[in-house]
Amino acid sequence: MYTVTLLAAINCKLYVVHYLCPMKCFLRKNIADRVALGHPWIFGNELGESQGTAEPGDIVEVYSSNGSFVGKGYYNPSSQIRIRLLTRDKNEAIDDQFFFNRINEAWEYRKQIGYVENCRLIFGEADQLPALIIDKFNDYFVIQTLALGIEKWKGAIVAAIQKIFSPKGIYERNDVPVRTLEGMQQIKGFLSEPFDTNIILNENGLKFHVDIENGQKTGYFLDQQDNRRAIQHIVKGADVLEVFCYTGTFSLHAAQYGAKSVLGLDISENAVATARRNATLNGYDEICKFEAVNAFDVLKQWVKDGRRYDTVILDPPAFTKSREHIDKAVTGYKEVNLRGMKLTKPGGFLVTASCTNLVPPDLFLQTIAAAAKDAKRTLRQVEWRTQASDHPILWNIPSTQYLKFLIVQVL
Ligand code: SAH
Numbered sequence: 001m002y003t004v005t006l007l008a009a010i011n012c013k014l015y016v017v018h019y020l021c022p023m024k025c026f027l028r029k030n031i032a033d034r035v036a037l038g039h040p041w042i043f044g045n046e047l048g049e050s051q052g053t054a055e056p057g058d059i060v061e062v063y064s065s066n067g068s069f070v071g072k073g074y075y076n077p078s079s080q081i082r083i084r085l086l087t088r089d090k091n092e093a094i095d096d097q098f099f100f101n102r103i104n105e106a107w108e109y110r111k112q113i114g115y116v117e118n119c120r121l122i123f124g125e126a127d128q129l130p131a132l133i134i135d136k137f138n139d140y141f142v143i144q145t146l147a148l149g150i151e152k153w154k155g156a157i158v159a160a161i162q163k164i165f166s167p168k169g170i171y172e173r174n175d176v177p178v179r180t181l182e183g184m185q186q187i188k189g190f191l192s193e194p195f196d197t198n199i200i201l202n203e204n205g206l207k208f209h210v211d212i213e214n215g216q217k218t219g220y221f222l223d224q225q226d227n228r229r230a231i232q233h234i235v236k237g238a239d240v241l242e243v244f245c246y247t248g249t250f251s252l253h254a255a256q257y258g259a260k261s262v263l264g265l266d267i268s269e270n271a272v273a274t275a276r277r278n279a280t281l282n283g284y285d286e287i288c289k290f291e292a293v294n295a296f297d298v299l300k301q302w303v304k305d306g307r308r309y310d311t312v313i314l315d316p317p318a319f320t321k322s323r324e325h326i327d328k329a330v331t332g333y334k335e336v337n338l339r340g341m342k343l344t345k346p347g348g349f350l351v352t353a354s355c356t357n358l359v360p361p362d363l364f365l366q367t368i369a370a371a372a373k374d375a376k377r378t379l380r381q382v383e384w385r386t387q388a389s390d391h392p393i394l395w396n397i398p399s400t401q402y403l404k405f406l407i408v409q410v411l
Contacts, residue, residue, distance in 0.1 A: 002052030022061050023054035023075070025083065029065040038396040040073065040085040040130050047082060056183070057148040059086075059094045073130075074149020078183050084130035084149060096156040102129050103160045110390050118201055119390035120222050126392040126400045132157065135218040137201050137210055139168040142218040143191065146174075148182045158191045169195035171212050173219070188213065200281070204229055206252050207281050209274050216246065216271070224315065224353070226388040227405045228253045231313070234349040234382065234407065235259040238310035241343060243295045243336075248275030248288060250313045250351070255284040259311075264290040265298065299339040312340045313351040319359075326358050330367050333359070337371040344410040349382065357402040361386075364404040372410075382407040 002021050027035065028048045035042060042062060054060050054075045062070040062083060072094055073085035086094055106127045110119045121141070122134040131147035134157075141161050145151040158170055170192040179186055197213035203225055212219040228250055236258040242251045245264030254262045262284075266272050272292040279288040295316075314336055319329035337352055344350050354364050365384075372379050386393065387403035394400045 021052060022059050022072070023050055023052040024061050024063060025050045025075075026063050026067075027065055027070065035070065038088075038394075040071075040125055040128070040397070041081045042073070042083040042085070043080060044082040057152045059149075074147070074152070076148045076182055079147065079181060081147075084125075084147060086128065086130070096153075096159065099129075099153055099156040100160040100163065102127065103134070103157065104164055107164060109392075113389050115390045118203065118220075118222060118225065120388075121390075123391045123400070125397050126394050133218065134161070135220070135222055136165075137199060137212070137220065139165070140195070140199055140212060141165070141167050141170045142212055143170065143172050144174055144176060144218065145172070146176065146178050146182070148184055151182075151184060154191070162192070167192065169193070169197075169212075171197060173212075173217070203249075204253065204256070206256055207278075208247060208249060208252070209277050209281065210247075211270075211274065214270070215274075216268075221246065221249070223355070223387040223391050223403050224249065224405070225390075227353070227385055230383050230385060230405070230407060231311070231351055232257045234351075235311050238348075240311045240313065241265070241309040242313040242315075243299065243340070244314060244316045245275055245290065246271045246315075248278045248290060250315065251275065251288050251290070252278055252282055252284060254311070254313075255279075255282070255287045259287060262288045264288065265293050265295050266290070267292065267294050296336070299336070299343065303339055303342045307343060308345045309343055309348065310345055311349045311351065312344045314340045315353040315355075318356045319354075320356060321358070323358060329356050329359055330363065333364065333367045334371045334374075337368055338375050341371060341375040341377050341410050344377075346377075346411060348410055349407060350379075350410050351405075351407050353406070354404045355402060357399055359404070360398075361401070361404050365406070368406060368408070378411040380409040380411060382409060 025047050026049045031046045056076050058075050060075040061072050069090045071085040071088040073083045075083050106122050117138050119136050121136045122129050122132050131150045133144040135142045145154050172191050173188050175186045175188045199210050200207050210220045235254040238259050240254045240259045240262040242264040245266045248264045251262045251264040269292045272290045275290040279285045319332045340350050385405040
């Protein structure tokens with residue numbers, strides 16, 4: 001902030017008026033086009049001079065080196081991403097109403113593209129609310145505020161959700177390590193009156209138990225909700241193996257679409273217990289079985305044992321979050337897909353996904369091709385997809401496209 005002092009004449013009297021102005025930050029001369037093209041992140045080394053001061057998390061104004069207005073955003077001197085822009089409109093105030101408007105717009109957009117009950121309501125940068133995640137599970141909302149500047153507006157965000165949806169409950173799943181990079185604690189808890197955090201949601205005609213408090217991430221992976229429908233035609237009468245099944249969402253879809261048998265594997269005992277409850281909830285206990293195992297161990301063994309399936313589904317966790325380990329992640333994808341292909345009968349189908357942001361789509365496809373070469377199998381592409389559209393992809397923010405989802409016939 002800095003103070004501007006002006007003399008104002010009101011009713012023929014002179015007044016001294018002090019304005020508190022947000023800090024002004026000027027971009028260096030030769031910065032990448034990224035910011036000019038609409039990317040909301042401004043790194044410390046892209047900033048030159050500044051006027052005034054700001055507390056961590058404050059709203060600041062950003063200008064180009066020649067003084068033209070770029071945008072307003074929140075500031076954190078201890079984060080590598082020094083400023084995240086919230087608006088490029090000089091006249092748009094950043095206040096409670098701003099957060100209400102953004103969340104309301106995001107909801108209108110979700111409804112327009114066909115999401116009603118469950119959706120990622122706010123997908124951070126893609127909804128012009130950097131570092132904010134809000135998942136809507138019918139009447140329940142789970143939020144993550146992953147940067148200090150957005151954490152400061154948590155009250156306004158919760159008030160907006162209350163006003164728009166009159167929800168049954170709001171919960172924060174801020175137990176995520178990335179918060180420590182912003183100097184914040186990892187926490188989880190209620191942001192509304194307490195409620196039973198074990199809820200049931202409906203998806204594609206099935207029901208799923210979701211544990212908002214202790215489930216992975218926000219409790220449920222909405223990003224695959226449209227892809228789960230994409231397996232409809234390749235599981236009829238099939239023996240299906242779902243590896244990294246979490247709470248059995250693809251498995252239950254396979255059963256619903258007519259699979260003969262489904263085996264789901266996950267390393268987490270909790271996930272497997274919920275998967276079994278989901279099978280019971282939908283009347284598929286006979287068809288769907290689940291085992292808590294380390295997939296890397298059993299896949300290797302099962303290939304040796306000569307086990308074969310009509311359809312194999314692989315949806316592993318992110319293999320890396322840091323650039324230094326991309327090679328390792330690629331090796332991991334190659335290995336797991338190689339095994340998946342070997343476990344697929346000739347003419348069967350492989351469904352394979354990757355949520356590692358740092359592995360771009362072309363690299364993922366190359367990796368699958370390399371696995372096919374080693375497995376000496378030919379692939380025939382059935383579907384090549386990405387995340388559900390309630391996780392919008394902004395073309396000027398490449399990292400908003402993170403999920404790769406491929407269905408191939410393995411000849
Ligand atoms: N397909 C699921 C999401 C899978 S997330 C859905 O749409 O809901 C990845 C899963 O892999 C997590 O449930 C995690 O527990 C599991 N996992 C991680 N490492 C594993 C391993 N070595 N073996 C088996 N499962 C593993």
